[in-house]
Amino acid sequence: MSKSGADIGFLLKKATAFARQHKKMEAEALFLEVLEVDPDNFQAKKGLEALVSLSIPQWHFDMLADENRNFAFQRAIEKFVSNDSNVLDLGTGSSLLALMAARAGAKSVLGCEVNPDIAQVAQKVVVMNGYHDRVNIVGKHSNQIEMGVDFEEKFDVILAEVLDTGGLGEGVLPSLRHATEHLAKPNAIILPSGISLNAVLVEAKRLQKVNPIHEISGFDLSAFQDFSMSDTYKPINLKDEPHEKLSDVFPLRTYDFRNLPAEIPFDNPEVESYKVKCTASGQLQAVAFWFDMHMGDEASYSSGPDGELVHWQQAVYFFEKPIDIKKGQQVDLQALFSDELIRFRLT
Known part of the structure; x- marks a missing residue:
């Protein structure tokens, strides 16, 4: 039995509603049902394209580029x-x-x-x-x-x-x-045969306002912080984001993938301490870090702000409570290393 235009319209509305609720399988089934009756239906085709695009993060395309x-x-x-x-x-x-x-x-x-x-x-x-x-x-x-x-x-x-x-x-x-x-x-x-991590202390006033989020335009929006992961870093392109470097670049740690370390659990990280001299006055709001990717013993490529590798951007870890610092001051910094995450503490 063929479906009428009203039936197709109902199926499209229902499919769109499922898609907005992130119910991919249900939405896909309805869009396909429409296309069985009307193979050229533009809305159903676009709906399926949108569902497929949700299967793959955008960074895949940035990486290929x-x-x-x-x-x-x-x-x-x-x-x-x-x-x-x-x-x-x-x-x-x-x-x-x-x-x-x-x-x-x-x-x-x-x-x-x-x-x-x-x-x-x-x-x-x-x-x-x-x-x-x-x-x-x-x-x-x-x-x-x-x-x-x-x-x-x-x-x-x-x-x-x-x-x-x-x-x-x-x-x-x-x-x-x-x-x-x-x-x-x-x-x-x-x-790659390994990576070397490098870091720098930074002030990033614009993004600090929402890392973590507190007051915006005179309103307390701190409840919105529930949608943001805490105690982790975020990918940011420092070339495009206004910021001030508050220290020289310093090494964090090197990993040789041919000689792997023992497992380091999240709840029992390895802690390393650094004494970092500030090269400018400002508010220490974050640590930005990146990696040099080693290909054997001869070639290395950097994901740093001035590096060759652009799609990875830089990892920026914001402190919950920034501190004011002066040029020449020494900052005591700790890095907490686990298998899949790097976090920082001011001590």
Whole structure:
């Protein structure tokens, strides 16, 4: 029985309502029902596009547009991948790095992608580019794959571009611990081979007003802070955000992914202390930090404000209670390191 225009209108309204309530499956089913009757229905097509776009964060596109990031991996892959290489790509996303490994001659490439929608499209990308004979995408986290089921031979090269703005937040350390212990051959190549974290003290007056949020335009909006994660950093492009540097850049910590540290739980972090000399007077509101990404022992690339890697931006951790400081003053700072998060304290 065909549906009338009124029926289709009702289905579209219901689908749109589900979409606004973030009920993706229900909305998708109704949009598809409309398209079965009216394949050219513009509203249903756009509704489906919007639902699909929710499956993948915008930073994926910013990452793919980061030409220096792509070049850094391509250069390293071409150097370290050979015709005998079995390659594991952690968090493959679009499958770009997996494809680079195949183009460099890899014998086989397995890409792991925990997001099922992205994994499905990544496999489609592989087929479109003609590498489906050597590249396989599985919709699993790397700690779920099994030898004899998902792959036949342990891996010679691990691609671990699972870095967030602060370096550790996407779980690169636990992912690599599992991969090197259970999935990789001895002395497997890991790319990147490590990261070095650097930091600077900053005053950022505009953003400090909402980190945490208190009074805006004479109104107490502190209840709105419930929607913001506390005690964590935020990605901010310091080139675009007005701020004042209150210290020189100083090193925080280096991670060698070929020699991984033991697990550091969130509730029992490693604490390191720093004595930082202030180079300007102002209000110390935050610590900004970033990473240098190492590709073997020869090449490094920075996500800092003046670095080559642009899409990661910089991680900015705001103090709940800023302090006024004077030029030449020494600030006692603590960094709390756990496997997936870095936090700071003024002491």
